[in-house]
Amino acid sequence: MVRESINEVLVSEGYFVIPAENGQQALDLAGKSPIDLVLLDLNMPVKNGWDTFEQLTREHPLIPIIIATARPNQLFSSVNAGAGALLEKPMDIPMLLASMEKLLREPAEERLARLTGRTARFYYKPKAGSARQNLDAEHY
Secondary structure, three states: OOHHHHHHHHHHOOOOOOOOOOOOHHHHHHHHHOOOOOOOOOOOOOHHHHHHHHHHHHOOOOOOOEEEEEEOOOOHHHHOOOOOOEEEEOOHHHHHHHHHHHHHHHHHHHHHHHHOOOOOOOOOOOOOOOOOHHHOOOOO
16 A cells, blocks of 8 residues: 555656565566666565665666665664665655655766765655654765
8 A cells, every 4th residue: 555655656746657566576677677766665575675675786786776664773774785765664755755856866876886885875764753863864
């Protein structure tokens, strides 16, 4: 249901969306179609989010990935893995759209820097009411 709601929002904003029901399907789609950005939930059936992230970045290192999750304590894992953004659920749609826009405009060198552990922009939105709420920052 959340996937469908986000799909509707993104389509209404002019994005072409290719939804995947699980991690393996996301990998299959990325192998068959040109993908500009991935919005990745960590809790998925068949192939979990981190395994999907690892394979996506290995096979398609220039695709920016936004991690969306309700799992706690994923900030440092996301930064260290080279994700472009972490949005904690419930999803902040304006932050999602702003992060997507920024990641789609960034140069390939910035994406590669992030994946290789060099300094790069990271977009983070903690869930409302969390202890990290005051860390709401564009850069990490």
